[in-house]
Amino acid sequence: MRLExxxxxxxxPDAAEVVRRTAVADALLVAETAEAAAGAEGVGGDVADALGRVAAATTAQAEQLGGEYDSGLDDIVADRSASSPSATAPERTPAAVLTSLVDAATRTRAAANQAQPGPLARLLASISAAQTRDAWTLARLxxxxxxxxPPPRSRSPPTRTPSRPGTSPRPPRRRPARRTRRWCPAASPPRT
Incomplete structure (x- = not known):
């Protein structure tokens, strides 16, 4: 290794990787908060079961997104995060899980709408829908x-614009083909 x-x-990371990392971080935060809230004192019954399902589902979603990125440089590059002030631990209640789940679903839905059409956009949209459904269930409980x-998207057919002023936007009518009689040697009388 050279000294210079x-x-x-x-x-x-490119834009797609930033979106993916954000969705993974959101899912893992929800999973961690839900696991802690499910084991908290005073939480039981259906709420604890729902929190356990949320934790399992969001952990699986993070895995589907590819998990946390590890460059392998942690051993080589000094960890700068140790010098930064640590964040306070988030509240571990069902209400906190509901808030983080709604926030994660909203961010993931926005990312899916902005992502290039393809597998990542479909996965983000599916995760957002699942997180929204889980938030509805938890809110009910x-x-x-x-x-x-979100407001529904309208699926109106695309409108055609006329190429020239005064022309109709509908396609031109096709004229029926003229029938022509073909000459067939077996059907015609022999020539003499």
Whole structure:
């Protein structure tokens, strides 16, 4: 190794990777909060079962998204996060799980709408729908505020614009083909 070589750095993520990492972080935060809330004192019955299902579902969603990114440079590059102030631990209640679940579903839905059409966009949309459904279930069980659903997309057919002013936007009518009589040697009388 040469001394003038700079230390290795992590690659700069593109837009799709940033979206993916954000969705993974949201799902893992919800899973961690739900696991802690399910085991909290005073939470039992259907609410604890729902929190357990939310934790399992969001953990599976994070795995479907590819999990947390590990560049392998942790051993080489000094960990700078130790010098930054640590965040306070989030509240571990069913209401906190509901809030983080609604926030995660909203961000994931927005990311799915902005992503390029393809497998990642479909996966993000599916995860957002599942998180919204889980938030509705949890809100019903805890008597919390249910998440607001996005407005439905209208699926109107595309309109054709006329190429010239005064022309009709509908396609031109096709004229029926003229029938022509073909000559068939077996059907015609022999020539003499």
């Amino acid at each position: 070589t700079p230390p290795p750095t992590e690659p700069v 805890t008597r919390g505020e249910a998440p607001e659903l």
